[in-house]
Amino acid sequence: MDIDDKTWNPWHGCHKCSEGCQNCYAYFLDKRYGRDTNEVVKNKSNFNFPVKKDRTGQYKLESGSFVRVCMTSDFFLEEADEWRKEAWDYIRQRPDVTFSLLTKRAQRIRECLPDDWANGWDNVTFSVSCENQKRLDERIPYLLELPSKHKWVSLKPFIGEIDMEKYLATGQIESVLAGGENYLGSRPLHYEWVKKVHDACVKYNVQLIFGQTGNIFIKDGKEYKIHNRTEQMVQALRSGLHYPPRDIEAEIEAIYARKAAMKEIIENKKNKTKDKPHC
Numbered sequence: 667m668d669i670d671d672k673t674w675n676p677w678h679g680c681h682k683c684s685e686g687c688q689n690c691y692a693y694f695l696d697k698r699y700g701r702d703t704n705e706v707v708k709n710k711s712n713f714n715f716p717v718k719k720d721r722t723g724q725y726k727l728e729s730g731s732f733v734r735v736c737m738t739s740d741f742f743l744e745e746a747d748e749w750r751k752e753a754w755d756y757i758r759q760r761p762d763v764t765f766s767l768l769t770k771r772a773q774r775i776r777e778c779l780p781d782d783w784a785n786g787w788d789n790v791t792f793s794v795s796c797e798n799q800k801r802l803d804e805r806i807p808y809l810l811e812l813p814s815k816h817k818w819v820s821l822k823p824f825i826g827e828i829d830m831e832k833y834l835a836t837g838q839i840e841s842v843l844a845g846g847e848n849y850l851g852s853r854p855l856h857y858e859w860v861k862k863v864h865d866a867c868v869k870y871n872v873q874l875i876f877g878q879t880g881n882i883f884i885k886d887g888k889e890y891k892i893h894n895r896t897e898q899m900v901q902a903l904r905s906g907l908h909y910p911p912r913d914i915e916a917e918i919e920a921i922y923a924r925k926a927a928m929k930e931i932i933e934n935k936k937n938k939t940k941d942k943p944h945c
């Protein structure tokens with residue numbers, strides 16, 4: 667997954683269900699806007715995001731996109747049962763797009779699959795989120811017994827030491843994503859925890875994407891406070907814990923170039939607003 671990934675939130679809101687939910691992004695956002703995150707609502711304006719078309723009749727969502735689904739909710743929430751069939755329909759209509767369905771509710775996936783699921787769809791990845799050993803042991807067995815073409819494990823927020831060798835040894839897990847915690851009350855991520863997962867991924871030849879360190883990263887007993895998101899990504903790259911290894915310097919250069927481009931876009935927008943006449 668990278669910076670070009672798209673996000674589709676067909677519904678918004680969720681209920682905290684485990685330790686990893688403590689500093690949930692959706693709750694953080696809603697607090698700012700005075701919304702109740704426990705109230706799960708359908709996203710009326712963007713529910714059909716995968717199949718929206720422009721004036722010429724072309725899909726707005728480009729072919730080949732990677733879409734992260736439910737970043738402010740959970741795809742397998744009970745409240746979404748009545749909307750999910752329609753969401754599956756949109757996913758079915760876009761075999762040219764990859765959908766990553768993120769969930770902490772692995773025990774519900776099987777009962778929520780569409781009738782024509784069979785052995786899974788090529789364009790769907792289940793990404794089961796596990797924050798520590800307890801939740802990994804609880805959720806991964808559900809993932810492993812599912813018929814699915816693509817199975818990922820997301821260690822975000824990574825808040826406790828994890829031994830996942832026996833799960834990687836099954837050969838079913840394609841990719842592991844790791845990242846530290848952000849927002850108020852963040853818990854630290856230890857370099858050694860990521861290294862342990864990295865070594866297991868190397869042993870079983872499973873991709874590891876260490877996306878960012880989070881606010882507090884501990885290495886060699888020293889605590890690093892890293893509040894800037896760009897720096898979190900850069901430090902994660904510099905740790906050398908991706909697998910397969912990546913061209914670190916080229917990626918860092920690309921990260922800074924994108925940041926500069928974003929800054930320029932924001933500045934231009936601000937300037938345009940300033941130039942507008944006040945009437």
Ligand code: SF4
Nearest residue numbers: 680681682687690739
């Ligand atoms: S499952 Fe995800 S979206 Fe729901 S409360 Fe937990 S962290 Fe937030």
